[in-house]
Amino acid sequence: MTRYTFKCKDIGNQDCSYEINVGTRNEIFSNVRMHAKYAHGFYDFTDELKEKVDKVVKEVD
Numbered sequence: 602m603t604r605y606t607f608k609c610k611d612i613g614n615q616d617c618s619y620e621i622n623v624g625t626r627n628e629i630f631s632n633v634r635m636h637a638k639y640a641h642g643f644y645d646f647t648d649e650l651k652e653k654v655d656k657v658v659k660e661v662d
């Protein structure tokens with residue numbers, strides 16, 4: 602079953618160790634949205650940010 606992983610480092614937050622491994626791409630977005638808000642103060646999860654995240658999400662079989 603495919604898993605989706607995301608590392609905050611991959612979108613340029615080198616000091617952040619946040620990473621997740623979830624079952625759907627949508628879960629990535631909902632989790633990263635919360636993380637971006639509380640950890641980095643991004644209150645708007647913009648399309649630009651979403652695209653950035655989308656590009657670095659890795660699919661793992």
Ligand SMILES: [Zn+2]
Nearest residue numbers: 609614617619
């Ligand atoms: Zn982060």
